[in-house]
Amino acid sequence: MTSPVLAPSTDPCVHCGFCLPSCASYLALGSEMDSPRGRIHALKAIEAGELTLDATVASHFDSCLGCLACVSACPSGVRYDQLLEATRPKLNAPELRSPAQQLWRRLLFGLLPYPARLRALLQPLRAYAGTPLQGLIRRTGLPRVLGPQLAAMEQLLPPLAPESFSDSLPRVVPAVGERRYRVGLLLGCVQRVFDPAVNQATAAVLAANGIEVVIPADQGCCGAVTHHQGEEAQTRTLAAALVRSFAAAGPLDAVLVSASGCGHSLKAYGRLLAEADPALAAAADELAAKAFDVQEFLAKVGLTAAFETALRPLPHPDGSPASAERPLTLAYHDACHMLHGQGISAAPRQLLRAIPHVRLREPLEQGVCCGSAGIYNLVQPAEAELLGARKADDLRGTGAQIAVSANIGCSLQLRRHLQGSERSGEQPIPVQHPMQLLAQSAGASLAKPTN
């Protein structure tokens, strides 16, 4: 059954300010209007007819990352997530943003959820992304001439593997040994293009744990990118297509996601499609009930004894294997939509600790957003830059040799800020998904596609 939609209320907020230290926009901008308490105060004033939602007020909601850290921090149970979800569609009124901002958003929403379009756009950049030429162009400062938004996009552009340009995974990855479960795997629209190795590793780890993986070939974007920005109609269209795609995959025990922003949206499908598409409501409900982050699922069902036995120490950057005397230091970065949006924090750590001789370190500002937040680093690049640098400093402070992130947006943002600098002598810190580390440790990889 779809859970009833509660009318969000500002009433429980007692203006105590306990949420402020965890609020990324407040940390970046330092102004009350850019804090949860300030925004809730503004919503109350709008409700009372004392304030109009004009462009200035809207800009203080646009500065919000939607990270939901304030929901975790609030002792009064204020559902800022629901307040924000109800407010975001109103911010899309044409008079509230400049024509340039609206055009940029339209371009992003017309591009990011559609891997085929993204791939077509990226084709000419294959000889640029991740090559010495990119480093050279960056050193000239030329990308800054393109304006802050395009410059931010260029900074996030990762090296493009051949797998970035086609979905090379087979439709079915059989379980190794006895089949315990049959699951669907969501590839993610941005992840499959910018970090296809994560999906490869996820399928390999699942298969090695006796889990058959079904990958519907026609699956598109889950709608998370637009959902978190209040683009309701586009989100429902994308969600409906994805529900149909997985419904056609046959009986599944679960639908797994290795990008946390996607998982958060998938779990809301019942509510998202209940009224908009009654014919699909039952299938949407079913998919939402079966949606799990891959780590959440693996921690729940457990790794097989054979897989655990196969786990070997990972190498240090100098190539020597980690050992009891010299463990490999990892710092796990909590993605906001996993930690605050889905309440998942123990599962990824539990899986990482299964790898021999790793030492997990926690950043001081563990639950604070890295500034990625969906398209935030592309529409609010100045604030995202501050937050990315702050998070990178925090992760460096742990002494981590590898930063671990289970969300593609965070991974791109962290790679951009942990790439090191020849000038300052700062060493780069690689960013890996937990599934990549588990796959590497177990020597798990996929056989060649069979379809």
Ligand code: SF4
């Ligand atoms: S949202 Fe919660 S924590 Fe923040 S000011 Fe209101 S009551 Fe306090």
Ligand code: SF4
């Ligand atoms: S969602 Fe994040 S950025 Fe927005 S008010 Fe809450 S803590 Fe601040």
